[in-house]
Amino acid sequence: MTTDDRGSERARSFGAVAAAYDAGRPTFPAEALRWLLGPGRLQILDLGAGTGKLSAVAAALGHDVVAVDPAEEMLAVCRQVPGVDTMVGAAESIPLAHGSVDAVLVGQAFHWFDHARALPEIARVLRPHGVLGLLWNKYDTVVPWVRRLHRAMIGEDFLAGSDQFDPMPVLLQSDLFAQVETGRFRHWHDLDRGSLRQLALSHSRVAVLTESRRESVLEQVDAIYDGTARPPEPLRMPYFTDCYRTRPSDLANYQRTLDAPVAPPL
Incomplete structure (x- = not known):
C-alpha cells in the first residue's frame, strides 16, 4: 500500500468513528474564532465540519453556519447542533454559490484536502474581503503523560514531526490568497476513562488498525489514565489551538467577478 493509499484510507475512516470523534475530541476556544472572524454576525461555511465541533462554537457566537x-455519518451527529445547517459535500467541490459566505472555517481538516482543487473552490465561495480561517487543536506534549498518550495513539514517528502539517507553504504558494496571519490559543478538555478511550478511537491511525492492534493501543491508553487521573476529578488534557487567517487576493476577487456575480445574503 502506498503512502497516498494509506492517507486515503485514514481519511475515509472518520465516518465509521463519528460517535467516538464527538465524544473524545475537544471543542475549539471561542477566543480563537473571535480572532479569526472579528465582530459582527457572519455567514460561515464550516468546511470538513465533521460532527460540528467548530460549527457549534461559531453558532453560539451568533453566526449563521452551514x-x-x-461523511453522512459525521453530519448525522452535526445535525443535532442548534442553529447549524448541513450539506454533504467536499472541499474540492463545495455545494455553495459564488461569493455566498463571509468566512470559510476549517477545523482539523485542511491537511486532508486536495489543495490544488480545494483552494480555488474556497476562493470561489468567499465574498470579497472574506476570511479563510484554519484551526488545529494540538496536544501540549511538554506534559509527560500527554507525551506518552500521544506516542501510544500516533506512534513513535510523531517525535520526528511526520504527523505534523504546516499549511503555510500551501497558502503562500497560492496566488488566490493574500498575507497569512497566525495565532495560538490555550485551552483544556476534560476527560474520563471512557472519553479518553473514545479520543484514541477517533484517531485515523487507530481506526484503521486491526482489532488486535487497536485493542493493544486502548490497553496502553487505559494504563495511562489509571496512572494519571485522580477520580472523581476529570483528567484535563492541555491543548494549543493554532490558527491561520488569510483573505482572498485581488486576483481571486477579480476571477470571481468573471465567473459569476456575488450571491445575495442567504
Whole structure:
C-alpha cells in the first residue's frame, strides 16, 4: 500500500468513528474564532465540519453556519447542533454559490484536502474581503503523560514531526490568497476513562488498525489514565489551538467577478 493509499484510507475512516470523534475530541476556544472572524454576525461555511465541533462554537457566537462534510455519518451527529445547517459535500467541490459566505472555517481538516482543487473552490465561495480561517487543536506534549498518550495513539514517528502539517507553504504558494496571519490559543478538555478511550478511537491511525492492534493501543491508553487521573476529578488534557487567517487576493476577487456575480445574503 502506498503512502497516498494509506492517507486515503485514514481519511475515509472518520465516518465509521463519528460517535467516538464527538465524544473524545475537544471543542475549539471561542477566543480563537473571535480572532479569526472579528465582530459582527457572519455567514460561515464550516468546511470538513465533521460532527460540528467548530460549527457549534461559531453558532453560539451568533453566526449563521452551514456545515459541509463528505461523511453522512459525521453530519448525522452535526445535525443535532442548534442553529447549524448541513450539506454533504467536499472541499474540492463545495455545494455553495459564488461569493455566498463571509468566512470559510476549517477545523482539523485542511491537511486532508486536495489543495490544488480545494483552494480555488474556497476562493470561489468567499465574498470579497472574506476570511479563510484554519484551526488545529494540538496536544501540549511538554506534559509527560500527554507525551506518552500521544506516542501510544500516533506512534513513535510523531517525535520526528511526520504527523505534523504546516499549511503555510500551501497558502503562500497560492496566488488566490493574500498575507497569512497566525495565532495560538490555550485551552483544556476534560476527560474520563471512557472519553479518553473514545479520543484514541477517533484517531485515523487507530481506526484503521486491526482489532488486535487497536485493542493493544486502548490497553496502553487505559494504563495511562489509571496512572494519571485522580477520580472523581476529570483528567484535563492541555491543548494549543493554532490558527491561520488569510483573505482572498485581488486576483481571486477579480476571477470571481468573471465567473459569476456575488450571491445575495442567504
